[in-house]
Amino acid sequence: MANLSLSHSPDVNITEKQKSVMSGSLQIRVFPSTSELALSLAQVLVHESQGSNGFKLGLSGGSLVQLLSRELPKTPGLCTQDWKVALCDERLLPFTDPESTYGEYQRHLIQHGVLSESQFVKIDPSLSVEEAAADYTRKLRELFPGSDVPSFDLLILGLGPDGHTASLFPGHPLLEEKDQIVAPIKDSPKPPPERVTLTLPVINAAKTVVFVATGESKAGVLKRILQDAESDPLPAARVAPTHGKLLWLLDEPAARELTCPVEKHSVL
Numbered sequence: 001m002a003n004l005s006l007s008h009s010p011d012v013n014i015t016e017k018q019k020s021v022m023s024g025s026l027q028i029r030v031f032p033s034t035s036e037l038a039l040s041l042a043q044v045l046v047h048e049s050q051g052s053n054g055f056k057l058g059l060s061g062g063s064l065v066q067l068l069s070r071e072l073p074k075t076p077g078l079c080t081q082d083w084k085v086a087l088c089d090e091r092l093l094p095f096t097d098p099e100s101t102y103g104e105y106q107r108h109l110i111q112h113g114v115l116s117e118s119q120f121v122k123i124d125p126s127l128s129v130e131e132a133a134a135d136y137t138r139k140l141r142e143l144f145p146g147s148d149v150p151s152f153d154l155l156i157l158g159l160g161p162d163g164h165t166a167s168l169f170p171g172h173p174l175l176e177e178k179d180q181i182v183a184p185i186k187d188s189p190k191p192p193p194e195r196v197t198l199t200l201p202v203i204n205a206a207k208t209v210v211f212v213a214t215g216e217s218k219a220g221v222l223k224r225i226l227q228d229a230e231s232d233p234l235p236a237a238r239v240a241p242t243h244g245k246l247l248w249l250l251d252e253p254a255a256r257e258l259t260c261p262v263e264k265h266s267v268l
C-alpha cells in the first residue's frame, strides 16, 4: 500500500474511540476514491480468508453489492471455493425484486462466477417475517454447529446516513436485543418495512468487522459515530467486536468531518 500517512489534529479532546484508534483495536482508513477503497476491501477479503478452512462471511446490501461486484471478479489470489456467505440483513422480498439483497448478489456477483448460489445462506421470502427470521436462525445454527452465538470470520457492514447498519435503526427496540441471533423487523423506516437482520450480539461476536462508507451523505453521521460519545449511541456506534477487530474503510467525502487519527491510503 503506497502513500500511507497518519493524519490527525492533536488538540481535540481524546475520547474512548480515539484511544481505540491509537491502541490499534480500531482502524480507520481513508481512500481518495471509491475504486481504491474497493481494491483495499478486496485485499482484506484475500487476507482474512487465506488459510481459513470454511471461511464464513457476512455481507450487507445497499451500495456494497456494486462495489464488490465490480472489484472481486478482477481480484488476484481470491479463492472463494470453501466460503459460506450469509447476509447481515435482508429485505423480505422475492429474489427477483430489484430491492432484494440476495437478488442483487445473484444478478451481479454470482453471475460473474465469484461465488455460487449454493454458497449462500438465504432467507425464505415466501414466509412471514417472523417465520423467515426463525428459518434464517435455524440455517445459521446449522452453519455454526455448537456455537451459542455464531462468530463469523468476517462481517462487512454498510452505514446509512441515519447511522443504521444491517437493519438496525436508530431508536429501535431491536438495539437492545440480547437473546436472538436473528430478528424480524416489521417497521423499518427505510423501505421495505419488513426485513430480517443479524442482531448486535452476533455482529459483535465476529472475528473481524469491516464497515464500508462512501460519499458525502455519510460525513456528518461518521463524525457522530467515530468521535462523539453519545449517551444513546447510533446503531453503527454500538458495533465493537468483543474479541475481534474493527476496521472502517472510507472515501474522502465520507471522512470529510473527521478530526480523529485516520490512516490516509492511496494505492495509485
Ligand SMILES: O=C1O[C@H](COP(=O)(O)O)[C@@H](O)[C@H](O)[C@H]1O
Pocket (backbone or CB within 6 Å): 060, 061, 062, 063, 064, 088, 089, 090, 157, 158, 159, 160, 161, 164, 165, 166, 167, 190
Ligand atoms: O438498507 C440498507 O442500507 C444499508 C446501507 O446502504 P448503503 O446503500 O447506504 O450503503 C446496508 O448496509 C444494508 O444492508 C441495507 O439493508
